[in-house]
Amino acid sequence: MHKDPEGKVAFITGAAHGQGRATAIALAKQGVNIVAYDIAQTISYPGYELGSETELDKLQEDCREIGMRCRAFIGDVRVDDDIQRAVNFTKEDFGGVDILFNNAGICAYGPVLELKEEEWDIMIDINLKGPWMVARRIIPLMISQKSGVIINNSSIAGLRGMNRLSHYAASKWGLTGLTKSWAIELAPFNIRVISIHPTGVNTPMNDGLAKLEGLNPQEVAERSAGNLINVPWVEAEDVAHAVVFLSSDQSRYLTGSQYVLDAGLLSR
Numbered sequence: 001m002h003k004d005p006e007g008k009v010a011f012i013t014g015a016a017h018g019q020g021r022a023t024a025i026a027l028a029k030q031g032v033n034i035v036a037y038d039i040a041q042t043i044s045y046p047g048y049e050l051g052s053e054t055e056l057d058k059l060q061e062d063c064r065e066i067g068m069r070c071r072a073f074i075g076d077v078r079v080d081d082d083i084q085r086a087v088n089f090t091k092e093d094f095g096g097v098d099i100l101f102n103n104a105g106i107c108a109y110g111p112v113l114e115l116k117e118e119e120w121d122i123m124i125d126i127n128l129k130g131p132w133m134v135a136r137r138i139i140p141l142m143i144s145q146k147s148g149v150i151i152n153n154s155s156i157a158g159l160r161g162m163n164r165l166s167h168y169a170a171s172k173w174g175l176t177g178l179t180k181s182w183a184i185e186l187a188p189f190n191i192r193v194i195s196i197h198p199t200g201v202n203t204p205m206n207d208g209l210a211k212l213e214g215l216n217p218q219e220v221a222e223r224s225a226g227n228l229i230n231v232p233w234v235e236a237e238d239v240a241h242a243v244v245f246l247s248s249d250q251s252r253y254l255t256g257s258q259y260v261l262d263a264g265l266l267s268r
Contacts, residue, residue, distance in 0.1 A: 002035040007031040007068065009094045010247070011087075013077055013134055014038055014104030016051025018203035019153065021059055022236035023101055023243045028068040030244055032099065035090050035133075036060070036072040037083075039104070045122045046108035048208025069094075077104045081135075087137045096141045099247045102131035103153040105171075107205060109213065120167050127171035132178065139186065148191040152179050153239075156199050156262050172192030174194045176258060183256030192255035194246050198235040198260040228264025 010027050014020040015036035024034045036059050038051040056072040063070035071093065075082030090097060105127045110119060131152055142148030157165055158172030179195040186193060200206060200221035210217040221233040242261055245251055260266060 007033050008098035009033045009035065009096060010099035010101060011035045011090060011097045011138060012037065012101045012103060015059060016040055016055040019201060019239045020103045022240040024059055025062060026240035026244050028063040028066045033068050033094060034063050035071040035086065036070060037075055037086050039076050040074045045107055046120050046212065048211060049204065069168055078125050078136055080133060083134055083137050084171050091141060095220045096145050097138050098148055100135060100138050100150045102134060103242055104130055105153065107168050107209060110167060111164055112166050115167060123167040124171050126193050128174040131175060142191050142201055143189045146190050150182065150193045151243055152195045154195040154197050156265055158195065159197055159258065159266060171212045180256050187255065194254060196242055197258055198234055198239050198264065199227055199265045201239060202233045202235050226265055226268055228267055231263055234261060234263060
């Protein structure tokens, strides 16, 4: 088994649509092979539509049209058997993983006194435990090759409080802490770890939140924005461009840091 000579390999969770899909396409255009991992079904909470198998199939086709390999897996970031199946295949067929984009996540509003224990648990399990579950299976591959980049998709909510989003903010602050701790622990193996913190992003998740709240997508984005730059949200491609940079040698000395993509929100 050897590293595919065609390019590096990126393992992307939540890859079927939104930021995950945009990042897969952007990396493929840079000569990176893609392993796309997504639950590809709607779950009980938060209840809006997540990625689909059809979207995963389309992503594979699009990456191949670009000229790069793409292998899609349907799996849950909370289920170790699903993760191991995908990682084992990746090791056998691609030779390793150079980039891990821990992108899978959910968001939902909930006043603290109305949150159900099940809702808290699902939020933390997907947004915080999930990245750890995936990373612990991929980090050994990176250690063996003495290189790698892990990018954890947090949020501005991982750097500030958010009204009616306490469980979401807690999960994203936790992801920030994981990032800083992993950066210290993995530095001896030449593995960099960074978290990215977007403001609202124009994705199907934002559409789903809008439906749950009885608003239009722009109203949901503007509710929490307050961006200095007069935009309601950033695009998924903006996040993708950031991941391309952070995973490249151009940011070779960047680790343990929080890369903020917030249109100036946190400056207020």
